[in-house]
Amino acid sequence: MIPYLLCFILFLTGLYGVITRRNLVKIAISLSIMEFSIFLLFALIGYVEGGVAPIVDPADPVKTYVDPLPQAMVLTAIVIGLATTAMLMAVIIRIYRKYGTFDIREIKNLRG
Amino acid sequence: MNPLIPLFIVIPLAGAFLIMILGSFIRNLNKYLASLVLLFLVSVSFYFLFTTGSKISVYKVGGWEAINNVPIGIYMVLDGFTAIVLCIINLIGFLSVFYSISYISRYTAENNFYALFCLMIAGMNGVVLSGDMFNIFVFIEISAISSYALVAFGVEKNELEATFKYQVLGGLASFLILIGIAFLYWKAKTLNIADIKTVFSTGYDRNYYLLVEILLLSGFGLKAAIIPFHAWLPDAHSSAPSPISAMLSGVLIKAVGIYVIIRLFFNMFAISESMAILITTLGALSMVIGVFLAIGQWDLKRLLAYHSISQMGYVVLSVGIGMILISRGSRNELAALAIAGGVFHLINHAAFKGLLFLNAGAIEYAIGTRNLQEMGGLSKSMPATSATSLVASLSISGIPPFNGFFSKLIIIVAAIMAKFYFLALLAVIVSIITLASFMKFQRYAFFNKTDTGNKIKIREVPFPMLFSMIVLSIVCLLLSILVLPEIRELILTPATDILMDPSKYSSTITGI
Amino acid sequence: MKGMTLIVKKTTQLLAGLIFLYGIYVVIHGHLTPGGGFAGGVLIAGSFILLILANGSDFMKLTKEETGSTLYENLAILVAVFLALSGLLFGAKTFFLNWLPKGTLGEIVSAGMIPLYNIFIGIEVAASILSIFLALVIFKEETSE
Numbered sequence: 030m031i032p033y034l035l036c037f038i039l040f041l042t043g044l045y046g047v048i049t050r051r052n053l054v055k056i057a058i059s060l061s062i063m064e065f066s067i068f069l070l071f072a073l074i075g076y077v078e079g080g081v082a083p084i085v086d087p088a089d090p091v092k093t094y095v096d097p098l099p100q101a102m103v104l105t106a107i108v109i110g111l112a113t114t115a116m117l118m119a120v121i122i123r124i125y126r127k128y129g130t131f132d133i134r135e136i137k138n139l140r141g
Numbered sequence: 142m143n144p145l146i147p148l149f150i151v152i153p154l155a156g157a158f159l160i161m162i163l164g165s166f167i168r169n170l171n172k173y174l175a176s177l178v179l180l181f182l183v184s185v186s187f188y189f190l191f192t193t194g195s196k197i198s199v200y201k202v203g204g205w206e207a208i209n210n211v212p213i214g215i216y217m218v219l220d221g222f223t224a225i226v227l228c229i230i231n232l233i234g235f236l237s238v239f240y241s242i243s244y245i246s247r248y249t250a251e252n253n254f255y256a257l258f259c260l261m262i263a264g265m266n267g268v269v270l271s272g273d274m275f276n277i278f279v280f281i282e283i284s285a286i287s288s289y290a291l292v293a294f295g296v297e298k299n300e301l302e303a304t305f306k307y308q309v310l311g312g313l314a315s316f317l318i319l320i321g322i323a324f325l326y327w328k329a330k331t332l333n334i335a336d337i338k339t340v341f342s343t344g345y346d347r348n349y350y351l352l353v354e355i356l357l358l359s360g361f362g363l364k365a366a367i368i369p370f371h372a373w374l375p376d377a378h379s380s381a382p383s384p385i386s387a388m389l390s391g392v393l394i395k396a397v398g399i400y401v402i403i404r405l406f407f408n409m410f411a412i413s414e415s416m417a418i419l420i421t422t423l424g425a426l427s428m429v430i431g432v433f434l435a436i437g438q439w440d441l442k443r444l445l446a447y448h449s450i451s452q453m454g455y456v457v458l459s460v461g462i463g464m465i466l467i468s469r470g471s472r473n474e475l476a477a478l479a480i481a482g483g484v485f486h487l488i489n490h491a492a493f494k495g496l497l498f499l500n501a502g503a504i505e506y507a508i509g510t511r512n513l514q515e516m517g518g519l520s521k522s523m524p525a526t527s528a529t530s531l532v533a534s535l536s537i538s539g540i541p542p543f544n545g546f547f548s549k550l551i552i553i554v555a556a557i558m559a560k561f562y563f564l565a566l567l568a569v570i571v572s573i574i575t576l577a578s579f580m581k582f583q584r585y586a587f588f589n590k591t592d593t594g595n596k597i598k599i600r601e602v603p604f605p606m607l608f609s610m611i612v613l614s615i616v617c618l619l620l621s622i623l624v625l626p627e628i629r630e631l632i633l634t635p636a637t638d639i640l641m642d643p644s645k646y647s648s649t650i651t652g653i
Numbered sequence: 654m655k656g657m658t659l660i661v662k663k664t665t666q667l668l669a670g671l672i673f674l675y676g677i678y679v680v681i682h683g684h685l686t687p688g689g690g691f692a693g694g695v696l697i698a699g700s701f702i703l704l705i706l707a708n709g710s711d712f713m714k715l716t717k718e719e720t721g722s723t724l725y726e727n728l729a730i731l732v733a734v735f736l737a738l739s740g741l742l743f744g745a746k747t748f749f750l751n752w753l754p755k756g757t758l759g760e761i762v763s764a765g766m767i768p769l770y771n772i773f774i775g776i777e778v779a780a781s782i783l784s785i786f787l788a789l790v791i792f793k794e795e796t797s798e
Contacts, residue, residue: 047309047313053305060312060313064312070320084686085758090758098326104689105275105279108778109279109282112282112286113286113312116286118789120293120308122789122792123293123296123792124305127297127301136305137302138298138302139299139303154730155735158727158734159727159731161727162724162727162731200747200748202748202749203740203750203751
């Protein structure tokens with residue numbers, strides 16, 4: 030139960046960062062922390078009691094393996110997270126050129 | 142196993158990267174290649190619309206067959222409801238690409254625009270074709286990242302701020318969906334939608350089920366911009382270039398938001414009455430709050446974006462009424478009527494909202510402003526744009542003989558016959574206020590006395606933009622024939638049959 | 654952009670080749686050990702980025718480098734999509750079929766098409782991460798002069 034609770038606390042830390050921080054780059058980093066906690070949750074879900082890493086050894090092919098499907102899902106999700114973070118960083122750099130500041134309280138051109 | 146099914150994803154993907162390579166050598170190739178790709182997709186999707194009927198086609202990627210009736214591969218599923226949404230995506234996509242042949246020539250880096258557009262189409266096709274939970278997530282991310290880049294295409298201050306807000310909220314939605322998928326995999330140990338239904342029909346923990354339902358509803362609700370998850374929609378849809386606004390508002394919030402909610406809640410989860418009442422309440426709130434926020438707007442595209450929230454509320458309301466009736470187990474033909482009304486309104490909204498955004502783009506191309514108080518008297522200098530926008534405004538307000546009237550009529554009649562008199566009254570009031578707000582748009586933009594003087598020479602827009610707008614207005618007129626019995630049997634009834642029958646979907650897929 | 658001091662330059666000249674070789678090892682053994690296309694591609698891109706950061710570069714060379722890496726990226730994805738479509742021509746005629754012979758367990762040349770997919774995905778990921786880095790550096794360079 031303890032590892033799942035720690036994943037949840039990490040998610041809440043990231044969420045707190047997105048809500049309260051004023052600097053744009055800190056919001057982007059908190060978004061990354063949130064998604065890393067979900068990857069930990071995925072890797073924990075596939076655990077089987079007494080299992081080893083799911084790599085087939087030619088000398089000893091029949092053993093109890095940990096579930097490899099969540100690990101494949103985490104690999105795909107890591108690449109998707111990389112693309113999202115790269116996109117966010119490019120937009121932040123261009124916002125700095127246009128507005129001259131990283132402070133989110135100054136960037137409120139669109140209202141209503 | 143029809144080999145045309147994976148072509149919906151492969152052809153736009155290969156087309157996007159071919160455009161990137163060849164577009165830097167040959168000059169105008171990117172526009173024509175993108176139009177050709179989408180024209181091919183439109184024809185294949187219409188072929189599937191008229192030949193699918195009530196059978197479910199399953200494509201097993203990689204040839205991995207099921208072992209002991211347990212699916213182990215990735216499945217692509219095409220049934221009646223999927224065929225309708227595929228037609229909407231590809232048709233509006235083709236008309237937007239044709240429109241942007243002349244609109245985007247005012248921006249730089251056109252190569253990137255057409256490549257990102259094809260990637261977005263590939264992602265949306267993948268969402269509606271997948272029969273697998275994690276595949277839905279991957280394709281949602283593909284189309285979402287392309288749309289973040291497309292919203293910020295002309296890099297001005299407003300567009301960058303709008304896309305930053307869109308990205309943070311879109312990222313939050315993706316994380317909620319991913320947590321929902323993790324919890325679903327934990328108990329069911331499988332990712333196939335039909336197989337999850339089979340596993341859960343044997344017995345489940347009620348509180349755990351409710352947690353998964355709420356997480357998935359919040360995640361997809363953020364993507365579909367239902368109240369209270371609507372905060373990103375007005376900024377993103379009004380700051381994007383106009384063909385992208387038409388795609389976002391006309392197709393993206395339907396294919397990755399409403400379609401997945403309908404598919405999961407009818408074909409995967411067992412419908413409970415409390416969940417159905419929650420969904421109906423969210424739909425009613427979206428309808429009312431969307432239209433009240435829209436009246437006071439003077440920016441044209443922001444007005445249209447708020448109306449998107451309200452019309453999506455109609456669809457969710459009608460689907461929710463169908464869910465309440467199914468969960469009580471009483472009136473099945475009435476539930477079928479409500480769901481048919483919701484799906485019909487989905488199709489209609491794609492057509493007339495796409496047309497309205499293309500019109501707004503044409504006005505901006507000719508004059509250069511989006512503020513309603515600075516326009517006037519355009520009906521003499523831009524006759525075709527004025528006529529098509531009149532058609533679209535009458536459609537969205539629900540005036541016969543255009544298509545909006547018939548779909549709103551079916552929704553209100555279904556609400557009255559199911560004894561939800563208050564919801565029917567709300568629907569009528571919202572429709573009247575929508576009419577008022579679009580009469581304001583018509584008066585200020587087209588029929589007022591012009592006070593811009595003769596500073597700018599206003600001419601009609603070039604041919605590609607006119608072609609898309611005229612074709613969409615003809616589609617708006619033609620869609621009202623879907624209410625006739627023979628055509629309804631062909632197109633709408635297979636969709637409602639798949640959604641209404643909870644065991645047909647799962648038993649057909651796991652039995653194949 | 655300016656380069657770094659002499660110690661950093663000499664160290665990266667020694668290390669960049671080893672990192673590149675390690676990245677290729679991770680890509681090719683993707684069906685035997687953990688890794689595969691994504692992780693190996695990031696390592697290969699890392700060796701290029703290390704060299705660019707340590708030695709500094711001027712604007713013209715960076716733009717020429719970027720057109721080259723985007724070309725490699727698009728070509729590698731097109732080859733991967735054509736490999737996936739080639740399953741429609743052989744055997745059971747389905748998309749994404751693994752139609753090469755599968756060999757014995759534990760060899761490098763085994764498991765059908767999986768090593769081929771790994772190689773092209775590795776080239777693609779390396780080229781695209783290099784393109785992202787170069788695009789951000791070029792934007793900073795051209796707007797600060």
